[in-house]
Amino acid sequence: MENITEQENRFTIPMLALRGLVLFPKMILHFDVGREKSVTALNEAMKKDQQIFLVAQKDIKVDDPKEEDLYRVGVVAEVRQILKSSGNTLRVLVEGSYRARLIDVIDEGNLLQATVEKYPLKTPRYPRTALCDALMRTVKELFEEYCYLTPKMPRDMIVNAVSSEDPVYLCEYITANIPLNVEEKQRILEESVIVKRLEDLAGVLENENNILSLEKDIYDKVKEQIDQNQREYFLREQMKVISDELGESESPMDEADEYVEKITKLKLGEEAENKLKQEAERLSRLPNNSQEAAVIRTYLDTCLELPWNTVTKEKTDIARAKKILDSDHYGLTKVKDRILELVAVRKLAPDIKGQIICLVGPPGVGKTSIAKSIAKALNRNYTRISLGGVRDESDIRGHRKTYVGSMPGRIINALKLAGSKNPLILLDEIDKLGNDFRGDPSSALLEVLDSEQNNAFRDHYIELPFDLSEVLFITTANNRDAIPDPLLDRMEIIELTSYTREEKFHIAKKYLVPKQSKRHGLSGKTLKIADDAIYALTDNYTREAGVRTLERTIASLCRKAAKVIVAGNEKKVTINNKNITKYLGPHRFKPEEVEHKNEIGLVNGLAWTSVGGEMLQIEVAILDGTGKLELTGQLGDVMKESAHAALSYIRSRATSLNIEPDFYKNKDIHIHIPEGAIPKDGPSAGVTMCTAVVSALSGTPVRYDVAMTGEITLRGRVLPIGGLKEKTMAAYRAGIKTVVIPKNNEPDLAELDSVVTDNIKFVTAEQVDTVLKTALISAYESHMIPNTPSLVKPTEIVPQQEAITQ
Known part of the structure; x- marks a missing residue:
């Protein structure tokens, strides 16, 4: 008999903690017992009335569970049988009697006892409801589906569950006999309301059915794939046997042997030949239809397609090359001369390497087409690689062949397309290279374009050294400043300027x-x-x-x-x-023509754009004010700084320029460049702004047929500029007769078109004084030249002229 405690309905009983198991009332369970406390509890129960309290522990890894490691609801069971198995373990058979709730745990060292109280289900006051019947039907249907998805379920278990009309028995029987985790079984055991028990069980079965359905689908797909592979294997073997019987393959050569024969014929280096033969040997040991065999087969095919020893005979006839270049392109004298020099040097020294040319110029001037002409003149195969937007280093070096979908880089692929070891490869738009977290492609190109390294270029996919030293690389770019400096150092730059009107x-x-x-x-x-x-x-x-x-x-x-x-x-x-x-239709652009009238504060400037040169007229207005400087026309920072530098120079020379010294206190200066919607910037408008401001402040007209370009310093020096060819062509189109340029740009006059030099007079200037002397009209000239207003008296202009001519 149990030792009844002082509190009614509570009693103390030996306790055994179950690991990974949950017992339900009226259910039979057998398990192994090996822990000392559990064996002692069984012995204690057998000495009395064979009653023992079984409760699941939360974590099966705990060997010595405490009260907090145990669930609060268990089952009082009767020990039916104890068998001694191997070692110190016991095989126990128990039958659940009723639910009990754990009140306290008494740990006596080698024995666990528990103070528990009976925990019966809440029986409803009214007869079984329709909801309960509906839940029972749902549970039975879900259990039938579960049994269908689990074919090894015993038939008598299915019959017992489906034929039961007791909701308590149905719920506990199904839960106890299907493999669920401890948490789900314990949740159903602890639930005292029958309807909620059925709802929980229905949810558990629904989830299990979904999982089992997915498992079945996966299993069916895998089985179908395996069956298909086996079917293909048997069919191939049958085809081989049939071919042998028909005598259609008297001397069959294995695929791997074919690869070895091809590798031997290529006469590669020792490293490359050994590597490829090893891959062919691996292929012979793999099933014909395996994925790895397909990867090796693709790798070998790619390597064998490369032009390891295929070379086209180069032609170094200067007269032929000149004829081809002249027939394909008009002008481009500098580029053609450089190509003819290349042909001449290769005739005298065929083994010369490292001549990498970079053609830099605006779009549409013929950079790509002239590369084709060079390849034609040298009798080399031609291929083009577009580098615009390339951000991944693997695009240049290739991907490791272990990756799915791997492929060689663009360099190796270009050689395969060219079909020769010494093609001309055009690296187009090299200034458009990008970089991100996948690597810097410009760094990968360093080895390709370095003559000291590219004789053993290793692509990540090929993994073999390939000699690129015989390849003639030509690169193109729109903007020289955008080319990475390490790449720029390896190339010879040839500038292609914009075409003139005559060209x-x-x-x-x-x-x-x-x-x-x-x-x-x-x-x-x-x-x-x-x-x-x-x-x-x-x-x-x-x-x-x-x-x-x-x-x-x-x-x-x-x-x-x-x-x-x-x-x-x-x-x-x-x-x-x-x-x-x-x-x-109507004309889209109006011709650049200047007004044939000398104006005060209006000067013709020259600007370079990406589509050639343009006239840039600068206007200055002087207003009564407090000395503010207003700049309009969407000017960039460089042009704004030029305006401030010009104003500072004028203030320092105000007296000699016949300008009121305190003009910066009571005059506002407004500098405007028309077409304000177009951004403008550049370091070549300083002298133009200075001349316009001097003209406006002194009231002196500016010659309408004079244009100028150059940057100004605070001391009045005129600094050199770029784009002189395009700027002077714009002046020629506009009918300008005189152009003022910096003294340091005088050597650039030799590169101008003859039609420009024949129609324009060039004045070189080291100081702003020369610019002002050329552009401004003296008092005497203002009376002689028509359409020129006489704004100041002759006696007032003389000091200014003297200052200018000093």
Whole structure:
């Protein structure tokens, strides 16, 4: 009998903690017992009435559980059988009697006893409800689905559950006999309301069914794939046997042996040959349809396709090269001379290496097309790699072949496409390289473009040294400043400036018009574009550094002419300056012409843009005020600093320039550059701003036929500028007669077009005084030149002229 305590319904009983098991009332459970306290509790129970309290512990890893390690609800069970197994473990068979709640744990060292109280279910006051019946049906249906997904479920267990009409028995029987985790079983055991028990069990079964359904789908897919692979294997083996029986493969050569034979024929270096033969040997040991075999097969095919020893014979005939370059391109004298020098040197020293040329210039000037002409002149295979937007180092060096979808880099791929070991590879848009967390592709190109390193270039995919020293690399860029310095150090820069008006005319007449006429099915008998129409195209419909827009416009004329001819209106179309607006509409650009009138505070400047040179007129207005300087026209920081530097110089020379010394106190100066919507910046407008401000402050007119360019310092020195060719061409188009340039730019005059030097007088200036003397009109000249207002008396202008000519 239990030792009844003072409190009614509570008693003390030996306790055994279950690990990973939960017992339900009226259920039989057998388990192994090995812990000393558990064996002692069993012995204590057998000495009395064979009753023992079984409760699950929360963590199965705890060997000596305390009260906080145990759940609060367990089952009082009767020990039915104890068998001694191997070692010190006991095999125990128990049957659950009723639920009990743990009140206290009494640890006597080698024995655990528990103070518990009975914990019966809450029986409803009314008969079983429809909700309870509905939940029982749901649980039975879910259990049937569970049994379908678990084929090894005993049949009698299914019958016992489905035929039961007792909700308590149904719930406890199913929970006890399916493999659930301890937490879920314990939650159902602790629930005292029958309806909630059924709801919890329904939720558990629904979740288990979902998991089992997914497992079944995965298993079916894996089994289907394995079956398919086995079927393919048997079919291939049958095909081999049939081929042997038919005598169709009298001397079969294994795939790996074929690869070894191809590798031997290539006569590679020792390292490359051994590496590839090892891969072929690995292939022979793998199943034919395995994924690894496919990877090795792709790798070997890629390596064998490379031109390890294939070389094209280079032609070094200067006369032939010059003829090809002249026939493909007009102008570009500097580039052609450099290419002819390259041909001459390679004729005298064929083994010379490391000549990497970088063509820098605005879009559309022929950088890419001239690379094709160089390859044609040298009889080298040509391939192009576009580097614009490349951000991943693996694009250059390739991916490791262990990765899924790996491939060689662009350099190795270009060599495979070229089909020779010594092609011309064009690295296009090298200034557009990017970098991010995947690496810096410009650093990967250092080895490619270094003649001391590229004789053993290793691609990550190939993993073999490949000699790139015989490759002629030519790179292109729009902006020299955007090229990384380490790359720039390995290349020879050749500048391609924008085309002049005359160059565009000759290019259009000699190349573009015949090319587009042929492309659109026209000829000289059906379409004629007059010379004045070509000039009109360059002046009024296109404004760019290159000829791309010009070519597109010519193509538009060809399409419109084709339409007229096909419609049957005319058999031949002639386009000239008079009827060109009929085909292309009104002029898109107005010609740059200056007003033939000397103005005060209006100076002609020259600016460089990405599409060539442009006139940049600067206006200055003097207003009564407090000495403010206003700058408008969307100027950049450099031009704003030039304006401040010019104003400081004028203040330091105010007296000698015939300007009131205190003008900065009572006069506001407004400097404006028209076309305010267009951003403007650059270090070449300093002398122009200075001249305009001096003219406005002194009331002296400026010559309308004079333009200038140059930067100014606080001491009045004129600093050199860039883009002189484009700027002077803009001055020529606008009808300027005199251009003032910095003294240090005098050597650049040799590179100007002859049509410019024949029509423009150039004045070189070291100091601003020379600029002012050239641009400003003296009092005497203002009376002699028409349309020039006499703003000051002759006696007032003389000191200024004396100061300027000092």
